[in-house]
Amino acid sequence: MNGPGKLDQVGIVVRDLDAAAEGMRAVFGAEPHTRVENTYRRTRYRGREIDASVGVMLYDVGGCELEFLAPRTTGNIWSDHLESTGEGLHHIRFAVDDHAAVREDLLARGVEPYQEGESMRGGGVRYAYYDTLAQLGFLIETLNPGGDRVSD
Template sequence: MNPLGRIDQVGIVVRDLDAAADGMRRVFGAEPHTRQENTYRRTIYRGDEIDASVGVMLYDLGGIELEFLAPRGSGNVWQDFLDERGEGLHHIRFAVDSHTAARDDLHSRGVETYQEGESMRGGGVRYAYYDTVPQLGFLIETLNPGGRA
């Protein structure tokens, strides 16, 4: 069994959500179904507890969620990526049955956790980003939509 489950989201880091919305409108004729400012409280970033803020814009493209992320402030997974690599593909997210099993599998492969915390969804739903940039050029994110550890 693959502990990473199925791909359900592609994340893109941008500097400007308005510019990204204009691009989506021109290229796909699409409007976001969600646009909001999120602050992830007490999230763990490279081993330290922080509050991490990001502007988020979401689109549904054929059953895959396209997420645009505009970091607010420094010292988080989104701003690090923007500073180091510029705008572009940030992560591919997998819906996992078990957050723990996915983490243990990735750690056994030498992939470290970059940032993790409680999802804005609440209810025990957690997210984690894993540092696969050296191997893949982007991060892997996991989310346990059922809220199971």
């Protein structure tokens, strides 16, 4: 990725958000700033359209967001991780200005989109996960926080 943007999130897939919250309390004395249940409607997963539900818990850790994700449905990027790898590091996310440019760069490098769609933030904000498991052992996610210059 030529100038990937700012690293702004580390994502961890877990089976149980309550257990993850207890762990964060025990280790860091931290409480989540957000805990929600999200359903991503009409998101693209491996080239087909799906609805994907996931429990999400967010922490601010030194200016970087720590995201815990607990899948509520199967056949999506989070449940795939639990089935193939178990709990643990899922992705690192970069804030980008231009999804199209990042996508083109990654495709030229042989990196395919895994799951992508409209963020729960709305306003034209989109996310995309890229399949970098073979190369890195985790996924790359991009998010255009400003909602500008998006493309599919």
